[in-house]
């Protein structure tokens with residue numbers, strides 16, 4: 001497990017290089033490792049640059065992710081091929097991307113539950129999916145199916161917006177027996193997407209609910225990313241109840257946040273959604289990102305950054321506090337943080353595909369690092385108070401933002417490598433420039 005956020009460690013990280021005093025108290029020869037788990041619809045992104053007329057002609061809605069049937073997929077694919085519009089084909093799926101990016105950043109194991117074609121031809125989509133996934137993502141639990149994985153036509157229009165048309169294949173055929181109870185229960189987090197709930201009669205929804213049940217039994221945080229506003233605005237009350245009943249950490253963009261809460265202001269949306277869950281990551285495109293959560297009143301920490309105006313005045317006052325669940329607090333108080341895009345964003349953004357998933361993988365890294373540190377150094381001062389994360393709200397914002405930038409700069413939703421090694425301190429080497 002790498003240190004989250006590539007900054008100088010004040011606590012012992014990696015855990016082997018500890019203070020000689022604590023070594024005597026509790027010698028650890030081999031650190032104990034942690035992992036996270038996730039469920040996804042196994043998908044390959046087929047990226048093409050098209051105009052808005054193309055989107056409308058194929059009955060799609062700009063910015064949405066829509067399911068299309070085999071006939072529509074055939075027509076779409078034929079046209080893309082004939083006009084030579086396909087620019088890239090790479091492994092996708094919102095949770096697949098998040099697990100891959102987590103494993104790349106943390107240099108640590110994640111486990112993916114999903115399906116995979118039983119017979120794989122070299123060069124097929126299934127083959128590409130496997131080739132384009134980090135070897136730190138454990139794919140041994142995948143359920144074999146007799147058919148293709150899904151295809152996600154990722155149609156990028158001139159403004160950089162991406163519209164998804166999903167040809168399902170067998171991506172929703174995952175059954176609950178393929179969810180390994182022990183792996184979920186021993187994980188640092190279980191990560192899911194709202195897309196898993198739109199599978200109709202296919203079993204992946206039951207598989208997700210089974211995993212959620214295992215996670216709750218073992219007190220493992222359940223992390224949900226909302227996917228697209230179009231899905232949420234169909235039935236916001238369903239999602240509010242779902243989050244209140246099942247979700248610990250919620251990730252969304254500002255449009256999904258508005259669909260969920262009715263608030264266009266991301267800060268007010270976060271404030272509202274905090275009534276239903278414990279921690280929120282809300283990305284807001286060119287406006288950067290917000291985090292909101294709970295901390296213990298008695299251990300809150302004041303920021304040294306400028307106090308920010310907003311719908312909640314000086315909302316970032318305690319952003320140096322660490323996120324906790326309400327159950328971990330005697331006197332819970334709400335904390336908010338915001339950050340503008342790293343270095344103002346890359347000079348050129350060809351598309352924003354996967355920027356939000358990238359931010360979430362950084363948050364997951366911080367959560368898993370906390371678990372890892374606690375498992376190996378339970379007596380550390382860090383764990384006198386139980387927290388959800390290793391770092392403060394402000395520090396996680398920086399890290400998440402930095403990772404989004406990297407995804408935007410490299411034209412693919414999956415990181416090809418971790419953050420640059422020279423960036424051994426975000427504050428000194430990079431951030432303050």
Ligand SMILES: Nc1ncnc2c1ncn2[C@@H]1O[C@H](COP(=O)(O)OP(=O)(O)O)[C@@H](O)[C@H]1O
Pocket residue numbers: 252253254283284285286287288289340341342344345346349352353354355356357359401404405408
């Ligand atoms: N146009 C942009 N300029 C600068 N940074 C951006 C831009 N779009 C996205 N980002 C960065 O990427 C993060 C995630 O982007 P966003 O578009 O909100 O995610 P999603 O893919 O979930 O819609 C933002 O918080 C910001 O840091």
Ligand SMILES: Nc1nc2c(ncn2[C@@H]2O[C@H](COP(=O)(O)O)[C@@H](O)[C@H]2O)c(=O)[nH]1
Pocket residue numbers: 040041043044045065091092093094095097152164166193195227352353354355356357358413
């Ligand atoms: N599991 C699913 N993933 C989907 C679906 N529609 C799109 N996607 C994936 O989202 C990422 C991009 O994420 P974002 O951060 O830009 O929102 C992309 O790689 C697609 O594969 C879906 O229905 N299910």
